[in-house]
Amino acid sequence: MEGTRQTHYFVPDPSYWPLVGAIALFCLGLGAALAINGVALGGGLLVTGASILVYMLFGWFGDVIRESLAGRYHGKEDHSFRWAMGWFIFSEVMFFAAFFGVLFYVRVISVPELGNFSHKLLYPDFEAAWPLSTGPGITAPYEAMSAWGLPAINTLILLSSGVTVTVAHWGLVKGKRGQLAWGLGGTVLLGTLFLVMQGWEYAHALHELNLTFASGAYGMTFYMLTGFHGLHVLLGTVILFVVWMRVLKGHFDAEHHFAFEAAAWYWHFVDVVWLLLFVFVYWL
Amino acid sequence: MAVVTDTEQGHHARPRGWSRWLAATNHKDIGTLYLWFSFTMFLTGGVMALGIRAELFQPGLQFWQPDLFNQLTTLHGLIMVFGAIMPAFTGMANWLLPLMIGAPDMAFARMNNWSFWLLPPAALLLIVSFAVPGGAASAGWTLYAPLSTQMGMGMDLTIFAIHIMGISSIMGSINIIVTILNLRAPGMTLMKMPMFAWASLITAYLIIAVMPVLAGVVTMVLTDRHFGTHFFNAAGGGDPVLYQHVFWFFGHPEVYIMALPAFGIVSHILPTFARKPLFGYASMVYATSSIALLSFMVWAHHMFTTGMPATAQLFFMYATMLIAVPTGVKVFNWIATLWQGSISFETPMLFAIGFVCLFTVGGLSGVTLSVAAVDIQLQDSYYVVAHFHYVLVAGALFSLFAAVYYWFPKMSGRMYSERLGKLHFWWSLVWFNVTFFPMHFLGLAGMPRRIPDYALQFTSFNEIASVGAFCFGLGQLIFLYNILWSLRRGDPAPAKPWEGADTLEWQLPSPAPYHSFVEAPELEVGENGAIRGMKGGVHH
Amino acid sequence: MSLLRAFMVGLTVASTGAHAVQLNLPAPVTEIARDVYDLHTLLLVITAAIFVVVFAVMFYSLFRHRKAAGHKARLFHENTTVEVIWTVIPFLILVGMAWPATRVILDQKSTRGEDMTIKVTGYQWKWRYDYLDEKVGFMSHLATPRTAIENGSAKGDHYLLEVDEPLVVPTGKKVRLLLTANDVIHAWWVPALGIKQDAIPGFVRDTWFKVDQPGIYRGQCAELCGKDHGFMPIVVDARAPADYEQWLAAKKAAAAAGAGDPDKVWSLADLMARGEKAYLQNCVACHQANGKGIPGAFPSLVGTPMVTGDLAAHIDIVLHGSKKNPAMAAWGPQLSDTDLAAIITYERNAWGNNTGQLVQPKDIRAARGGKG
């Protein structure tokens, strides 16, 4: 399309998928609220909502893939996708920024303040330290996670997965489908490996270190940040898996592969967040 | 590449029946849905406001128990902010942006539908929460922890509703940004495009930057409530004030999310009815951007009484005061736009002028609040309630009325009743001030906000405010009636009913064709989107 | 400045019938409050002037440049000079406001050099005052009867702004307040003193005041703190130092007398009488006078297994609070053994619970593990 200006922009047909998605989120929201409060109906609603959501995602993305294969997307649409993915990732950055902000606030402001002179009035034997070990709400002693065991291995895993996804991209642009397929497959594998390791790490933290979500400022920031990151890894792995399947089915060519790139961008974003986590949650 | 052959079955037909609304991918239909939804929410939130004002008419408990009163206050705030004002601006953006910049539709028409259809379920969750044990959330729209960790299930429903509304507004904003950045017709450059497009672009940016932060902070309330964390609890090393920092990092930009689109709207209406171009277009763009950037640095002016160090108070005070400068630039530019014009006073113009005056009153009381030493007295008093209703009701809401009257002919193909429109304006102007001006005095004299009952010396002004509120509310029925009547019986509207209007949407017939700019026109554009010449552009 | 202030105060308190209609900040009684008052007056004058000037221009234009009057538009749309002017002038005005404000803020923040310290603790929905140097402390509750609030009886002059035990302070002394809270955030606000400070659970914040004239100054909790946020007033009773000393001595004597014999064995009737009073002061807000609570929010205490069955669990939840819901606070630190024994006895025998069981102060002492 270079040279000629695109005069027509793709506008999809009316679609019921959004409405299905709205119903799914309604069931999820209501179901979660009920379930958390121990109302029997809640669990059922949650499962229903999740199933509808999965059904919707299959249907909706199926439509998008069909439109893409039918050649409906051109330069302008592609451009839109790029902007949109960029801004979506920005929103994710802000989401994580909120939790990192909390971590810094707790470490730099609230914990030291609770240990300062004027708070001796309230907590005579509070010791401001990180990881925090004293405090009226910290009932069970715990140990902190060390950075140089599993977390360091996980860092290596994620970094290598960044490499494999790039290798796959090279394969795609050079038309080497084999390299593309194993690069992607490798990335999915490494992502899965990461998740397994993290599950193992959590089991270790819970059972051997007695570190729980309720272990005061350390436990809560640890699980919140690594947990949300883990969810993003899971999502990224699923996306990469879908892209991999499409690759195996012969989708994408050297010019036309934004789904692949979007997945790769997302993956790199998840990578970078991990590096920050590694430094601020595990190491320092 | 043969793009012109890319036509699609069904796309050109106009969908009928339910599926037109439920499955909509047309920006005009989705815009219409947004506008009706937000008006419904405005009435819902308004009825809650009347519940508040009825209770406060006299000292003593008349109608509600204190707990229910707090629920009404909380849900009034949440519904007005997230259900009425924000969706109304998104609806306007949906309707107008493609028409103003020459795009065929929003960039992601199907996702656009999802952004809308997430709102009714979220609203439903909020309203259902009145019926669960313990009732709706009653911690104020700010949901301050640790009070919000004490509530019943209503609080959880509110949190999930906020998550859903957050998803909706982030997707809506991505759509707005991409549409503006990618789908402008040739010739419509960024520094030429209409102020409303600029305002929507910057607002969308703010939304994407802060809604995730709100989602994060309410998630932490959720885990504090149910999963044993101590984010906002000193017992485990957390801090209740931390909640406020994170909330207001969202909350202050949020108030500009409700103000910037209003600035955009007014920057169209004043030039039109002054029959003069907008004064200082470029400085308007820069002022809007500076307001947006500054809005990230002032959040703690809501927290002057939490006891932060003097240096922090000073920093946030100075930064807040600074916002008066770019906002002043906007006000002065508007007045300079009027200066030496040829001014006429149709209903949209009346609301726009009312906006400029009363918004400034709210802005000036904002500057008074920003002075930390004085805010110590006024924080959490009715003075604050007066301040923000001046900027929200006479600001955001009035600008929306102005916009609906102004673009009604383009949207519906009919003229509204000018007589009823003017009545609506004068009625609202008078009763708005009767309702909210006395609240300044109440706050100065020491009446705290969010109380269901008050000491006797506050009686007179509360009575006046309550009478005002009921009359103001009644006046909104004039608006509803005018719209419903004009949709069916109004005189047919010409393509350009306003002599001074010069942006792209007025080049289209009224009502705007269902599919406009299916092929983009070639434009020759002046500042603020003024169309000097146009070639091509296919509609059907 | 003081003349202007007297003028403003006089002007803005117009008397209409029984109640003064107050248009401005209340007459200040401390140095800080006077500073704030004057600063507000300054801001009011400046902002009103801005408003008048700016809108005089606008309305002049709206009137003179009407289309109806045949005015033709002149199509200018830029002028760098005026744009620079109306950027710089507001900036200078702001500097003029920020300058005096900075001074007042620094004064507000210089809390040290105090003559005495009082710890203020916010509870849902009452205040506690502890005179740290004197070992005197007490709770301060709303004194307006419930019937007046529900319009069943007449409302007195100080409706909702009256308490059973005011905070008594000496005049002419710098009083430093250390504020904290027990459950949620409250805010201690007395307008005439010119101070408002949030009381944050788990944290200590401070502020100060020095009253010049004896008098009674009233205020309210200013931070939404739940159901009865509107019903936790503050009354400060400032007395000449000699009067204050007298009050303090009386207070100490009463405290010594009230402690009584910790091993005294009480009769059911005495416990019930004392328990009812303490229940109405502390528990009624949630569990209600009839013990039925508020469904969904606060549980009923009528006939429940906890209240009619296992005594140890009952004492435990009252003493240490609920693990599940922070609204049910730990009452151990707040109430004496005798009061707790009385309340629990009352709960187990009122509203038809009639278990006939007695709880004595020594039982509570035992449940505390012999401590406190």
Ligand code: HEA
């Ligand atoms: C549309 C929404 C909106 C807008 C635009 C604003 C605008 C401003 N607001 Fe407001 N504000 C709210 C909505 C808004 N606010 C809400 C909802 C709350 C309460 C939240 C809650 O607690 O529930 C609040 C609360 C609030 C507080 C906290 C009060 C408290 O709780 O103690 C403060 C304090 O600084 C403040 C300040 C300001 C300032 C300085 C501006 C400025 O942007 C105003 C700038 C405008 C002008 C100044 C007028 C025009 C300028 C000129 C004519 C130039 C010349 C002027 C000078 C030189 C002064 N606002």
Ligand code: HEA
């Ligand atoms: C965003 C926009 C917005 C809008 C438009 C409004 C509109 C109104 N608000 Fe609200 N308000 C807020 C945002 C808004 N408010 C926020 C954020 C808070 C803070 C909440 C908190 O503290 O947490 C607040 C708090 C607030 C309070 C303080 C409550 C308290 O502290 O306890 C009061 C009290 O008077 C009030 C009143 C009103 C009134 C009378 C209107 C009127 O303008 C409403 C007019 C509309 C109608 C009345 C409905 C339409 C009419 C009909 C349905 C017809 C039927 C009518 C009759 C028969 C008369 N509002």
Ligand code: CUA
């Ligand atoms: Cu305590 Cu409000």
Ligand SMILES: [Cu+2]
């Ligand atoms: Cu703000």
